[in-house]
Amino acid sequence: MPDRPATASLDNPRYYLQNFRSVLRWVAGHHADLLTPQEAVRLAQFEALPEGSQALLVRMVMRKGDQFRASKLSYTEIGPTTVALQPLVSQGWVDPQPTLSLAQLFALLTRAELVRSLQAPLAQAGLKRNATKQAMLQSLAEASPQPAPLAHWCPGIADTVVALRSGPLFQRLQLMFFGNLHQDWSEFVLAELGHQRYEKLSLLPQSRAFQHRSEVDSYLQMQACRDRLDAGEAPAAVWPDISRSQAPSPWLESRRARLLFSLGRMAERAGDSTLARQAYRLSTHREARLRRLRLEEQQGEAEQVFCLVSDALKAPANAAEQLGLVRIRQRLGRRLGKTLERLPRPAAIPEIELVLPRQDSVEMAVVAHLSRADAPVRYVENRLLNGLFALLCWPALYAPLPGAFFHPFHAAPADLDRDDFIARRQTLFDDCLATLGRDDYRECIYQRWEQKQGIACPFIHWPTLTRELLDLALGCIPAQDLQACFERLLADLRAHRSGLPDLIQFWPASSRYRLVEVKGPGDRLQDHQRRWLEFCLSRGIDVALCHVRWQASPTAECET
Template identity: 55%
Template sequence: MIDSRRGRHPLSQPVAASLDNPLYYLENFDTVVSWVAHLHGDLLTPQERELLVGLSSLGKAPRALLARLVMRSGSLFRLSRLKYPELGVTDAVNTLAAAGWVVTDPPLDFAGFCRLFTLAELRQALAGPLAAAGLSPVVTKKQLTEALAPRLPAAQPLRDWWPEAPDAVLALQHMALFERLRLMFFGNLRQGWSDFVLAELGIYRYEPVRLTAESRAFGSRAEVDAYLHLHGCREALDNGETPQAIWQLVTKDVAPNRWLESRRGRLLFELGRQAERGGDRELALMAWAMSGHREGRLRQLRLLERMGRLDEAWQLVREARRAPRNAAETEGLLRLEARLAKKLGQPVPVAPQPHQPKEYPLTLAQPAHGTVEAAVVKSWQDDAAPVFYVENTLFNSLFGLLCWPALFAPLPGAFFHPFQQGPADLFREDFVARRREQFDACLAQLADGRYRETIRQAWRDKQGVANPLVTWPVLSAELLELALACLPAEHLAAVFRRMLEDLKAHTSGLPDLVRFYPATRAYELVEVKGPGDRLQDHQRRWLAFFAGQGMPAAVCYVRWQEPGAS
């Protein structure tokens, strides 16, 4: 094994344990612990490293039980619910308790006590307090907790809550360490131990990417701490903590890491939304101003406008117009500027004329089931002009297949472990710049005709392998061949280059349907709008782009037949 602080040497990849092994979960658990200890050891404290050394010295059964506890929800457990006869639970618990990994008979607060036991058990255990509070014996759990919480002790052992309790309780210790290990292994807290199992079952297949000593999500302990801090803030906000309280925790800069700063920006954006809904407009303005979120500045400006702070909004919109963040912000700023100019007596900027796409009015019998898009496909389907519902999947999938080598380039900060659907930096601002040569090489094939075989080969070789841009269930062999035959290379090149300008924004908003004309190697893209629906801004931008590129695209406006009409 190599020192994690040395050069870019390839590492042996962690693999999922075979499910034929009864202790597969322990093997996966040990894999995460040893991988992090090896690759991220310099980000652990001496005390944490000592804990992991002690963990490795435990016997197999205690380690297996600890792994089971770590993978379960929460940190409090009833002994009777730990049904792992192959482990010898009693002895394993005693070993873990002696080593400090669990505490038996821990003090329980009232909320923890209530979570551990059923309503029937709580009614029995708390019969005296219920009667003293004048509550019915058939009280609901919500009524019970709300009425008794203020009357009962803060925390006490189980026997003090319920002397006749037919069970014992234990508390898992050092859960924060295991969360830190999981974060450093996966680079996020969305993924968990089940990803190993899903990979072994073949439900998910992942592209093998060469991992090196630089293949880790975090460069310092401060970055890990910052991620955990932001994650905790977001969980607290989502669980009902006030935006004002969270604001005090996120105003400081995080570690100097653009990825973490973007996470803080998303948190601040959501904090601003909740602050506005709660009536704290000043906090919303501050949060959006600080967030750097792609939508934050527009939210800030619109709120200033609603608050009547027009001069302030005017100055900010003029500044923003000089350096817009993206196409969506550009459009929003133009509209704001026009409205503010009228209110302030300023010259009204001349807005560009919006593109008017070709339209298809279509009247259909309203189906009992299914979407409006499916109804249009059924109405139009013809062997000479096959129609497919593709929305964002067709161009994204073709792009993902052609640019597979660029998307899965083993760059530092992109891949941390073998269970990633795609690069972690996919939607970061520097994603394309870091891979410019690879993307240019992939797209160069559109000029010399090699792209068709490259896409076909990737479709065959990579079938079912996770790629964030490829939607395998939609991309059938028939659709693929029709697309390669009917979509001109120059049109694909134009779409792909626009996608590369902003992968986050430009991989959505594409038309719902594609209609092919194989006899003439032609096609048409169609956005479907049902009754009362209208084009969204990002859809309008795509339609205007198609028009500028000479790509055939239209909007089909559907209305339903009146009942009884033939």
């Protein structure tokens, strides 16, 4: 097993190369069975390159795009670019004379260079010399010019362009190491600078992101489809390239589900409801069934859709879907003349009406109005209860289960958004929540707050979770309320992490508190916010909904 990847000191001018080598060693030792013999040979050839050539190649890999002007590849720690480039060219790592499309040419050259180099075609197109770069590109593109080397486009330019040939290999290595493509080599630098700290994790052999090469291929193919959609390609054009069968692993299937759901949303917005329904039907995304049934409601046969919705209500995926299904069923029932059971009236949420001087933040305006020396108010939104939950349940969140962590730069478990995240750790979460039944649960949370300070965690915003706020919260929120809220979080972690009330007011002298949701002019309560307020009321937690109107003039008096 290779050594644990470590960040290079930024005192080393070629720190990025050392970090890159660390990844290569890790992948070669940890994922050797996922590499083809040709890829393994290529990595060995990289190690045999002169160090300056290695450094230049890594600089190119870390930059955006695949084509680079040689004049822009000047690095003091590398030395002469031509010397470093020579082995890269001779061994096929870079193309010394790539063909460039018109769009690639415009991306590489400045406007002034383009005006000088393309005088004739620009004049033929009738463009003025002060035309924008985008206008020039659009005009010249109408002639559909063929890709050509830089020397053909710009015979007089004193520069060359080289293109990276090994981009797909290094993208594959990045993916195998990080398990995703949104993290990159900068993670090493951020960690070294101290801008980002990560939990020290146990990296087990069975915990790697991919177990089979086909899984890497599947991820890359889905990412290519995602990139095409993001680039504006029509959903119908991307649709044939998305697999109709489930992905080879649960977490890859969750990615496929999100891709199908995104394509369905784009198709729906484009007015292609048939494609949208097909995509939603194949997707296991938590919102896909509800969106498909809404489309069926709009275009399907009412009686048939009513039956489909009634069947779905027997096993709703979550509270949000259940509410949406109930609403569809009620609408269809009225249309079909059916007698349906009356929906229970929602609990009456206590309300506060305020007229306040206008401020940039309506929440902070309410904080200033409600705060008292003996009853401070803090703007916490989702950050307080989520933070307390993470501190109490840290051992469960960061348990080294297979497939959870596979490199040192995880802010969250890789399976956090999977449906089986809680089930895989149920016993661990039960043990953490059992701490609330002991007298020392506060000490446990305080100790973890000190030990984990600043470590990246998706549930904690450290600037908000100060010692002062922690003292107020643990002094005023009883253990049974924390347990009730944490159990609700665990019932649907993705959905219930948001929607918590904006403010919390403390009365330290009497060890009590109140949660306050704030709505400014024109704002209304969202479903997930209402569900949190109704849950709190059902558990005897003091909550209020605060409606704010702005004063018409500075002399208007506040109403409470």
